[in-house]
Amino acid sequence: MRSRNTRKARLFAAGLAAAALSALTPATAFTAPTAFTAPTAYTASGASTAKDPLRKYTQQKLHWKRCDAKSPATFQCATLKVPLDYSDPNGRTIGLAISRLKAGSAKARLGVLLLNPGGPGAPGLRLPADPLLKFPAEVKRRYDLVGFDPRGVGRSSPVSCGLTVEEQADHPYKAETFAKDVDRVRTFAGKCRARAGAKLPHLTTRNSARDMDVIRAALGERTISYLGMSYGTYLGAVYMQLFPQRADRIVLDSATDPTRIYRGMFRDMARAAEPAFTRWTAWTARRHAAYGLGDTPAEVRRTYWDLIARANRKPILFEGQLLTGDGIRADNGTFFHVQKAAERIAGLKKAAKAKHSARPATSVTPATPTAFGTPGTPATPGQVQDPDDNYLSIAWSYMCADTRTWSHDPAQYRREAIRDKARYPLYGDFAAAITPCAFWERGSEPQTRIDNKVGALITQNEWDSQTPLFAGQAMHRALRGSRMLTVAGGEGHGVLYAPDSNPCADRAATAYLTTGRLPAKDLTCRAPAGQK
Secondary structure, eight states, X not given: OOOTTHHHHHHTOOOOOOSSGGXXXXXXXXXXXXXXXXXXXXXXXXXXXXXXXXXXXXXXXXXXXXXXXXXXXXXEEEEEEEESSTTOXXXXXXXXXXXXXXXXXXXXXXXXXXXXXXXXXXXXXXXXXXXXXXXXXXXXXXXXXXXXXXXXXXXXXXXXXXXXXXXXXXXXXXXXXXXXXXXXXXXXXXXXXXXXXXXXXGOSXXXXXXXXXXXXXXXXXXXXXXXXXXXXXXXXXXXXXXXXXXXXXXXXXXXXXXXXTTHHHHHHHHHHHHHHHHHHHHHHHTTHHHHOSOXXXXXXHHHHHHHHXXXXXXXXXXXXXXXXXXXHHHOTTGGGSHHHHHHHHHHXXXXXXXXXXXXXXXXXXXXXXXXXXXXXXXXXXXXXXXXXXXXXXXXXXXXXXXXXXXXXXXXXXXXXXXXXXXXXXXXXXXXXXXXXXXXXXXXXXXXXXXXXXXXXXXXXXEEOSSSOHHHHHHHHHHEEEEEEEEEEEEESSOOSSSTTOOHHHHHHHHHHHHHOOOOSSOEEEEOOGGGO
8 A cells, every 4th residue: 555545544554364374384383471571560559569670660750741842732742661671671771652642531531541553663652642533532531542652663762774765665476586586675684683683582562562561550550441453453462461460441453363473464465355356346347337447347357457467568657656567456455445446446547548748757666565554665766765764674573573483485485475376366476475584583582372361342344455354353263252343344444433434333342442341242333335
């Protein structure tokens, strides 16, 4: 993407799910919480109830100040110190940037609602004051809304690997370019190792979950409530696994499959894109008079693939960029929303027929579909360094260090990409392509196994191909105390509290957050009829 949904898509940064990787990769290595995972319990005032090696972190005094001159005076920020390595709490520390908007009513206040927008790598510091997050008045009245940039992100001791834009770009598997792609991701991993090697093993979701618990204790809270979106659902699930007694009201919007972190999830984005595309061809064929893309699903499909072939022969100038066919396909979220997809493809078809009087100096190579479906900047050949490479630097840092199932054999990536390209022609050769994790050193711990009875509400759109419905269902099975709300016919990535969110889903989430009562059974909401 750098998506047509732009801000909302970035806000709900994510994507992934479950298909057939199990036969092709080593068995997943899971771990239970270790002895240092949980700080000792704290009273509401923050006083320690027992000996605690993390006491200096959990009881640190926060110095709040206005976040910046453009923000409301009530939107405050502070910096929290946490250990880089929780097994060595007296060692190196890093700073976490956190923010809050206090509850509107001190009397009705229920506690803290911690927010995470996804990624991994998306900053969350500004979420409490983000105008696109339409929290109901009752939620804002009852909760301190708390945001934070996770470790390595944004203002929280940010990691930058010094990457060029081209090094960040992802490419579909092609036999003739595979050797170059291997060299590119090897360079990516090498630069990160050179620039941030000591940090890399500790940039993990487990440690982010531990950071969340330090935030909880430093705020003087016995428990925290949480709203996590996309990748943020995995972070929330890991917190629930490590700190089950401290998780209060947990809402997971557009959930990942916790057993498929992360290679399988990318490949399942390709799996989910195919039925979304098929649905789109049928919807668009019924509206041939409006879009001119074909009056049968087969004709719409043929129009699309003819456009891809044409753009690969001669890039199309569209919305200020020259797009190759591969560049168009890289936007695997195109078919999230049938109407927007039809408008985009119709616009590309029209642009392909236009005679351009002027063109950009260089063509655009495919945007990278990493970090749960939120791509990086399209690559401009020859650009030396992207001054804002933090997002993809930290995204791959987390994804490579979180699990030990990444293969270090380039030949395995080749085999899987060839197989998935045949199975899922729309996106399979992107999703299964080789990644920097092929050359990454192991993280400090194995992957966390998610299996608990902590209560949570999972919300999922039926036609989200970034975190597909079957991924949310897998999270629901792993979180045995959860309830699931499915938006039948729902499109796009992200269900809750957006300008175009589903009112039925918003009401259910708000009822849970304000009463603490989960629905008695799984729920279904309906999308507007126009999406069908």
